[in-house]
Amino acid sequence: MKLNTLKPADGARKDRVRVGRGIGSGLGKTAGRGHKGSFARSGKGKIKAGFEGGQMPMHKRLPKVGFRSKLKNDTAEVLLYQLDKLEAGEIDFAALRAAKLVPSSAKQAKLVKKGELTKKFVLKGVLATAGAKAAIEAAGGSVTE
Secondary structure, rough: OOOHHOOOOOOOOOOOOOOOOHHHHHHOOOOOOOOOOHHHOOOOOOOOOOOOOEOOOHHHHOOOOOOOOOOHHEEEEEEHHHHOOOOOEEEEEHHHOOEEEEEOOEEEEEEEEOOOOOOOOOEEEOOOHHHHHHHHHHOEEEEEE
């Protein structure tokens, strides 16, 4: 193999279409752009995403459903099995943050039931789901929010 004999495989490269080069080319005069209108002009053939020609766009016609809580970003979830890795005793929000179970951006923490709990914990100032609360009380602990 020599560098001067290298070439792409047959059909791998197509010649580019040369528009606006006379009637014989088949793409002369309007160069495949049709007659008049924004798409026939240079630099004007773009339409905003979702634009429907002045008709009320789909994203505005459809009903807005549901509710997005602004508190969701402030509340960090802590899972039961993560809590079980800590030493048993009193746990509050500061202790969770010190154990790096809660990010620094969070303003409150909520305990969610996932996994098992074997140690006795007394939680103060931490939110908990009903299942998580029941699991903590079953292990001999308590939750005060």
